Amino acid sequence: MIDFTEFPVRNKTYAGANGSKLSVIYEGNLYMLKFPAAPSINKGMSYANGCISEYLGCHIFDSVGIPVQETLLGTYTKNGKQKIVVACKDFTAGGLVLQDFASLKNTIIDSAHNGYGTELSDIVRTFEEQTAIDSEILSERFWDMFIVDALIGNWDRHNGNWGFLYNSDTDGIALAPVYDCGSCLYPQADEEIMRSVIQDSAERDLRVFERPLSGIKINGQKINYFRFISSLENQDCNRALRRIVPQIDMNKIIAIVNDTPYVSDLQKEFYVTMLRERKEKILDFSFLKLN
Numbered sequence: 101m102i103d104f105t106e107f108p109v110r111n112k113t114y115a116g117a118n119g120s121k122l123s124v125i126y127e128g129n130l131y132m133l134k135f136p137a138a139p140s141i142n143k144g145m146s147y148a149n150g151c152i153s154e155y156l157g158c159h160i161f162d163s164v165g166i167p168v169q170e171t172l173l174g175t176y177t178k179n180g181k182q183k184i185v186v187a188c189k190d191f192t193a194g195g196l197v198l199q200d201f202a203s204l205k206n207t208i209i210d211s212a213h214n215g216y217g218t219e220l221s222d223i224v225r226t227f228e229e230q231t232a233i234d235s236e237i238l239s240e241r242f243w244d245m246f247i248v249d250a251l252i253g254n255w256d257r258h259n260g261n262w263g264f265l266y267n268s269d270t271d272g273i274a275l276a277p278v279y280d281c282g283s284c285l286y287p288q289a290d291e292e293i294m295r296s297v298i299q300d301s302a303e304r305d306l307r308v309f310e311r312p313l314s315g316i317k318i319n320g321q322k323i324n325y326f327r328f329i330s331s332l333e334n335q336d337c338n339r340a341l342r343r344i345v346p347q348i349d350m351n352k353i354i355a356i357v358n359d360t361p362y363v364s365d366l367q368k369e370f371y372v373t374m375l376r377e378r379k380e381k382i383l384d385f386s387f388l389k390l391n
């Protein structure tokens with residue numbers, strides 16, 4: 101258990117709409133501390149569980165072998181109030197610059213849409229037309245993330261939430277580790293919702309088949325993970341399903357949840373229940389159909 105309150109604060113700042121952030125030095129490395137944000141929908145909660153979601157989502161990405169930011173959970177005390185925070189190790193150390201996918205999309209000069217537009221056809225067109233990165237590597241990362249985001253129920257993989265590390269001395273560019281998984285695993289589920297989900301299969305099915313939707317859109321409509329993946333209509337998505345599903349080890353993932361500090365037994369049971377359900381009903385179902 102780490103108390104980040106007394107560590108030296110740096111002048112590196114971070115944008116993003118989902119809560120306060122500070123940079124601190126911990127064990128010689130720069131970390132971005134993410135503070136819990138006020139819930140946008142569930143006003144009955146004082147804080148959403150986004151910091152726990154960030155930690156779990158990132159560790160699940162790591163468990164399937166996708167490069168991801170390193171995260172730690174700890175506390176931070178301000179005005180006598182202790183908060184649980186997630187510390188994300190800054191991967192731009194050494195002078196690298198994070199360039200998000202939105203900025204790469206902006207290089208497509210005859211595109212009618214802006215960099216932050218998440219229409220799938222525009223995103224895929226960017227993979228083919230941009231010249232900075234091998235388009236296959238780019239496409240594979242996008243679809244691998246899409247499959248893991250389906251597992252963890254992430255609704256916020258917008259074009260600012262993935263990207264590249266740029267070295268301005270060499271003009272070199274490479275995929276950045278995955279970051280910002282704070283909007284996965286139902287961060288606004290309170291204890292009452294967790295209990296009802298554990299007890300009631302209709303509540304679970306609602307959260308497998310209908311919620312959340314992806315941040316990516318087709319014809320202006322957010323993609324439904326189950327319907328899209330199980331349709332098997334997108335060959336790149338199918339290939340990612342083939343790559344990722346065999347890498348998912350539910351025992352590893354359950355151990356990650358059970359070893360998470362600051363989380364109640366009820367909350368752990370809720371996470372394990374939803375991860376199992378999403379794995380079986382979205383990914384395993386589609387994988388079997390594909391084979």
Ligand SMILES: Nc1ncnc2c1ncn2[C@@H]1O[C@H](COP(=O)(O)OP(=O)(O)OP(=O)(O)O)[C@@H](O)[C@H]1O
Binds near residue numbers: 117188191260261281
């Ligand atoms: N590990 C990291 N190292 C360096 N920079 C990072 C890291 N993680 C995030 N960032 C930068 O900080 C910004 C804010 O972080 P993050 O996306 O996690 O916040 P957020 O408030 O959840 O964002 P959103 O507005 O997408 O909800 C990112 O857009 C990115 O530019």
Ligand SMILES: [Mg+2]
Binds near residue numbers: 116117260261280
């Ligand atoms: Mg973000």
